[in-house]
Amino acid sequence: MGLMLLRIPYILPHKAGLTIQGELKDTPEYDVMHYMTFRREEDIQLYYDHPTHMDFFGKFGETWEKFLVVNSKLV
Numbered sequence: 427m428g429l430m431l432l433r434i435p436y437i438l439p440h441k442a443g444l445t446i447q448g449e450l451k452d453t454p455e456y457d458v459m460h461y462m463t464f465r466r467e468e469d470i471q472l473y474y475d476h477p478t479h480m481d482f483f484g485k486f487g488e489t490w491e492k493f494l495v496v497n498s499k500l501v
Contacts, residue, residue: 433478436469437462456494470497 441461445454464470473479487493 434473434476436464436473436476438465439463455492467499 440463443459445456445459447454462473464473
């Protein structure tokens with residue numbers, strides 16, 4: 427994923443890590459979390475549509491049992 431991020435100029439800081447159980451009683455549903463920052467809200471759609479992202483998703487998307495996208499505006 428690192429090389430993909432270098433090819434997409436809309437992504438600012440990016441962090442990734444394994445999820446942890448924390449105070450939950452059940453095992454988390456997702457094993458990895460990626461946190462990406464964008465300068466403008468419009469850049470999120472540009473990222474989704476970028477050929478490098480589409481290629482990555484096409485190659486690996488079928489290997490994921492499920493995924494969740496959450497967009498938010500930091501205040």
